[in-house]
Amino acid sequence: MGLNLTEKEKKDLRLNLPVNGPKVDVRYLRDILNNMGIELTDKEQMKLLKTLPVDAAGKIDFNKLMEAVKVVTGGKASIRKIQRILGSMGIDLTEKEHTELVKNLPVDADGEFYQNRLMDGVKSLKGGKVDISKLDTLLGKMGMTVSEMELQDMVKNLPIDVDGKVDMKKLVDGMKAFTGEKIDVGDIQNTLGSMGIELTEKEFLNLQKTLPVDDAGMVFQNRLLDRVKSFKGGKVNVNSMDTILENMGIKLTESEFKSLTENLPVNANGKIELDKLMDGVKALTGEEIEVSDIENVLENMGIDFTGKEHLELLKNLPIDADGKIYQNRLIDGVKSLKGGTIDVNRLATVLGHMDISLTEKELKDLSQNLPMDVDGKVTLKKVMDGVKSFSRKKVDVSDLKNLLGNMGIELTDSECSELEKTLPVDATGHVSQNRVLDGVKSLKGENLNMKFLVLYLYH
Structure with missing residues (x-):
């Protein structure tokens, strides 16, 4: 029409146009999509239906339908571009692996495929390697949006080779452990309920507002549980506590669990507020510490170990599969170790970190009776023996x-x-x-x- 508009003018026009797009009856969704050449699997269609903003008459705006379809399928790409697409994500396949992938990829008559199906095929491959420097791009294509800190945590626990690559299967396994399964936002309340976590409608809505839900209306289970851990609301049945903690990745020993249950403020109905449970766990276990940070943590406490003693300590610590340990378990391990020295001038600091509280007189008496070396240091074992005489039963x-x-x-x-x-x-x-x-x-x-x-x- 000979009209040249700026980008701002185009945007303003789009926002103010009285658009009345056609409506689609969701009962005939499969037929409508098939007539357009869009063939979805039952799983894809169920996923699509869950994300559609359907009105009271069971209809949806056609444009919104097309946007939702693109999210579910990832859009189409030509089979001729598959090598380039994989390369942009840092995925290296052998010729045999590439042939196997293409053979199992559902390609239409025009030689095109849905990109999300490509990612499903890649995830199920037994072989293949991924360039770790392009991991964020790959995760984005897989529908995962991760923060810089989350990405670092994930990379830290991956078995990366000298070329900076990781096996696809090990990456996928690592991702599952890191994120957990995907949960539909509509199933969250039922999922939490099955764990023994009860939320009021208001609490559920408040929790939902804080969740990192993707375009398909899904949230990773581990992210949901991370939010739940810090959530100010909800109640827990004490009989379900062990299941709840296990689902949250909190593994307590039998004695730790007994100590926790003995000190929780349980109401007459046998329930406890969720945040009180989390506070109790934190008081019992302390923060989680990376194994690689143990030496620095102990140094900051004022405890010195020789290289040999440090290795002996690590050998006897209950470190979890993610390479982490609870601070209080670390302290218990340190207390029972025969090695290690501390500066007597930092005695109060060290004991404070160990949750050992002495009066001023007790601290003075302990300091005066410790066998110090010429550098004013004393073995940790002598300190612990001295502390026992003050505490006893x-x-x-x-x-x-x-x-x-x-x-x-x-x-x-x-x-x-x-x-x-x-x-x-x-x-x-x-x-x-x-x-x-x-x-x-x-x-x-x-x-x-x-x-x-x-x-x-x-x-």
């Missing part, structure tokens, strides 16, 4: 009155309450027996019976 603070009664010392309710306020109780509600004895001596002064005095002097 731990008692439940809720049973304080009975404990003291068995020792022959009686406190009034008021005195018992006053004593509790002064005791350094840990996160599990326990305190060392020695500190209880110190606290009673301070509280009762000279008014002690002989039985308690003997106990105190012995301690």
Whole structure:
């Protein structure tokens, strides 16, 4: 028409045109698509139907249908361009692998195929290698949008060869472990419910807003569970806790699980708030640490190991399949190790990282009795042996009155309450027996019976 518009003018025109596109009845979707030469598998059609914004009359705008079809299929490409497409994604195939891929690829009469089907074929190949430098492009073609940090985490755990390549099968297995299965956004509430996680409608809508859902209305299971871990809402049935934690990739030992359940604020219906469960797990396990960072983490705590001691430590640590370990398990491993030294001037820092709380007097007494070398350092084992003499047996603070009664010392309710306020109780509600004895001596002064005095002097 002889009209030359700028890009901005074209955009403004598109936004303001009163377009009334044709509507399509979804009941005849397969026939409509087939008549257009678009043949979808049952799986592709189900995926398409889940993403279509169908109105109350069971119809959808034709243009929106075409956009959804392109997302599901990935659009068409010529079989002659397959080598170039694979090359752009960093995929190297032998001639035999290339022939096998093409042979199993559904190509139409015009020699064209759907690109998403190509990716399905590539993922199922037993051979083939991928250039790790083009991994983000490949993941994009596979419908995966990953952050820079996620990409680094994934690459870190892949068996990459000297040429910077990884076997396709190992890459696909690594991706599955990293992302989990894809879940339809409409099935999220049922999926969480089957795990024992209950959300109100409002909580579910709030969670849904934060999820990284792709164009096909799908979300990776591991991303869903990552969001759930930090979600402020939802309740969990305590009888389903072990299943829930396992699904979230949190593997606790029998003793850790017992400790967790004993200290959770469970309501009368046997349920606990999800965020309280996650807080309890974090308090129990600490943060996750990469194996490659262990040496730096310990150095920052003030603990030095020789190369041989470091290897001995790694050999005995419960490291998971992702090459990570919980911080508290690392600390337990360090405590039981015969090696390692610390600077006495950093004693309080080291003990703090180990969740060992000493009073100022206890810390001073410990420091004065440690066998230091000429550099002011002491072995970790000597420190742990010294700490044991201050802590000894731990008692439940809720049973304080009975404990003291068995020792022959009686406190009034008021005195018992006053004593509790002064005791350094840990996160599990326990305190060392020695500190209880110190606290009673301070509280009762000279008014002690002989039985308690003997106990105190012995301690």
